[in-house]
Every structure is written in structure tokens, then in C-alpha cells.
Amino acid sequence: MNLQKLQAKLLAAARKASPSDHVPFAFEKRIMAHLAKPIADVWSLWGRALWRAAAACVFAMALLGGWSFQTSSDESPDLSQDFENTVFAALDDQSEISITEDEAW
Amino acid sequence: MERTDSELIAAVLKGDAASFEPLIVKYQPRVFATARRYARRESEIEDIVQEIFLKAFNKLKSFRGEAPFEHWLMRLAVRTCYDFLRGHQRNRETAFTELTEPETQWLDRFVVQPDTASENASAARALVDRILLQLSPAARLVITLLEIEERSVKEIAALTGWSVPLVKVRAFRARAEMRKIVAKISRDKYL
Numbered sequence: 001m002n003l004q005k006l007q008a009k010l011l012a013a014a015r016k017a018s019p020s021d022h023v024p025f026a027f028e029k030r031i032m033a034h035l036a037k038p039i040a041d042v043w044s045l046w047g048r049a050l051w052r053a054a055a056a057c058v059f060a061m062a063l064l065g066g067w068s069f070q071t072s073s074d075e076s077p078d079l080s081q082d083f084e085n086t087v088f089a090a091l092d093d094q095s096e097i098s099i100t101e102d103e104a105w
Numbered sequence: 106m107e108r109t110d111s112e113l114i115a116a117v118l119k120g121d122a123a124s125f126e127p128l129i130v131k132y133q134p135r136v137f138a139t140a141r142r143y144a145r146r147e148s149e150i151e152d153i154v155q156e157i158f159l160k161a162f163n164k165l166k167s168f169r170g171e172a173p174f175e176h177w178l179m180r181l182a183v184r185t186c187y188d189f190l191r192g193h194q195r196n197r198e199t200a201f202t203e204l205t206e207p208e209t210q211w212l213d214r215f216v217v218q219p220d221t222a223s224e225n226a227s228a229a230r231a232l233v234d235r236i237l238l239q240l241s242p243a244a245r246l247v248i249t250l251l252e253i254e255e256r257s258v259k260e261i262a263a264l265t266g267w268s269v270p271l272v273k274v275r276a277f278r279a280r281a282e283m284r285k286i287v288a289k290i291s292r293d294k295y296l
Contacts, residue, residue: 001291005219007283010236013229014253019141021134024151028129031158035122 110174117165129158132175136182142249143186145234157185176263183246183264190242208232212290236286244279251276 108116108127116124133154140153161181168177204212211228214221223229237245250261258276262269 001216002219003284003287003291006215006291007287009215009219009222009224010229010233010287011248011252013224013226014233014237015255016224017230019138021138023133023137024147027133027151027154028126031129031155032123032126034155034159035125035162 111170114165114168114170114174117162122162125158125162128161128174132178133158135175136178139179139182140186142253143190143245149189153185153189157182160185180264180266183250184266187242187246187265190245194242204235205231208235236283236290239286240279240282243275244282247272247275247279248283251279 108124110128110131113124113128117128136154136157137150140150140157144150144153157178161178164181168174205228207226207228208231211222211226211232237248240248246265247261250256250264251258256264258269258272261267261272265272267275
């Protein structure tokens with residue numbers, strides 16, 4: 001079989017058969033309907049998600065603040081003093097340990 | 106009075122999306138014909154054409170108006186079709202034992218009398234479709250543009266975005282790939 005001739009013949013057959021340019025009915029309407037849809041903007045979606053997260057954080061902060069104020073006012077009058085004690089609690093413990101170690105020597 | 110392409114494009118860019126519709130109506134037959142060269146199922150063809158026009162709408166800002174809108178749109182169409190081919194290359198493998206009866210008869214006629222086998226026969230067209238389906242996406246694109254649509258290497262480079270030497274290299278490889286497939290037909294059928 002002459003393969004080159006076969007290839008040429010098949011390509012000639014493809015050239016003669018030009019594809020149809022038929023368009024389905026109202027196809028342009030389908031595309032226009034897609035264009036009318038709002039395009040999902042990644043940045044606006046991200047911004048909206050951040051605002052929602054911020055609102056949730058503010059709510060949680062207000063809730064915790066209210067709760068801590070309530071509990072601290074029952075036991076001690078000074079919230080700032082309680083806060084300082086909590087922050088420096090670890091340091092106070094360490095200095096106590098080093099003093100006892102010095103005494104042991 | 107009918108508005109020109111540049112007037113319609115300017116209106117779309119100003120925010121009047123409805124002005125895009127006359128552009129679709131004008132160019133959709135050509136885009137459909139192009140898509141039909143690369144896809145077979147009508148649903149796939151419609152999806153490709155839709156994607157082409159949606160891309161055109163979204164990228165319209167990048168159209169500088171130096172060349173006709175049609176050329177810009179056809180570049181977009183060819184590139185979208187190429188993306189489609191690359192996305193569907195798994196469907197390429199089909200054995201030639203699956204040739205239909207008319208295809209086999211056409212081949213038999215060609216073996217006996219090569220000159221009398223008609224190029225107009227639907228069997229020959231079906232056979233060439235089968236061969237094109239087995240080519241790699243780049244080879245199919247090059248064979249379609251170069252051998253079937255008879256475009257020049259320069260035109261293909263402009264349509265695909267490839268350089269002229271790359272088109273030549275791919276054309277060489279595509280012809281070799283096609284020869285291999287045609288040889289496989291003869292081996293499977295007649296040896």
C-alpha cells in the first residue's frame with residue numbers, strides 16, 4: 001500500500017469536508033445570560049469573609065471582657081492588679097526558685 | 106444604522122454589556138465552524154464556543170484595535186480549541202480493528218485501485234477524523250491548520266502564539282506522527 005498517497009488522499013478528503021457553521025437557535029442569548037451573572041470577584045469574597053470574621057471576634061471579645069469584669073469585680077476590686085499578677089506569675093515563681101537554690105548552697 | 110465592530114467594542118468597554126450581543130451574532134458561525142474542527146459532540150462544541158465568547162468579553166480590554174476584531178477573536182478561538190484538545194487527550198487511543206464496514210471497504214478499494222478511491226466519500230472523511238483523533242493535541246492543531254485549512258506557517262504562528270521555528274518543528278513532528286498512524290492502519294488491516 002502506498003502510504004504517502006493514502007495520507008494525501010485522506011487529507012484531501014478532510015479539505016473537501018468543511019465543517020458546518022450552523023448555530024443553535026438563540027445561542028447568543030445563552031452567552032448573554034452568562035454575562036449578566038455577577039462575576040465572582042475573589043478579593044471581594046475575601047474581604048467579605050474577613051469582615052464577618054472581625055465581627056465574630058469583636059463579639060467574642062465583648063463577651064469575654066464582660067465575663068472577666070463580672071468575675072474579677074466579685075473577688076478583687078482592681079482588675080489591673082489581677083492582670084499584672086497573672087502576667088508576672090511565672091517570673092515570680094522563677095525568682096523564688098533561684099533564691100531557694102542560693103540558700104541551699 | 107448598523108454599528109461597526111470598534112463602536113460596539115467601545116460601548117462594551119464603557120460598561121454597556123448588551124453591545125456585545127451583535128458581535129456574538131456576527132461571528133458565531135465562524136467560531137462554531139472552527140470549534141467543529143476539533144470537537145465532535147455538539148454539547149462539547151457549544152461549551153467551547155461559549156468559553157471563547159466569555160473569554161473574549163473578559164479580555165476585551167486587551168484588544169488594542171491594531172488588527173480586525175475577527176483576527177483577535179480567531180486567535181482566541183484556536184487557543185481555546187487547543188486547550189480543549191489538551192484537556193481531552195485521554196480519549197485518543199482507539200484500535201483500528203474498530204473500523205466500520207464502509208471505512209474498511211474504502212481502504213480495500215484504495216489498496217486495489219488508489220486513484221479511483223473517492224476523496225468525497227463519507228468513509229474517507231470518517232477515516233481521517235479517526236486519524237486526527239489519535240494525534241497529539243499539538244500535532245492535530247498543526248495538521249488541521251497547515252494541511253486541512255492550508256494556512257501558512259506565519260499565519261499559524263500568529264494564531265497559536267508559537268514562534269515560526271516552533272511551528273515548523275511541530276509540523277515536521279505532526280506529519281511523522283500522522284505517517285505512523287497511517288502505517289499502523291495498513292499493518293493492522295493488511296499484515
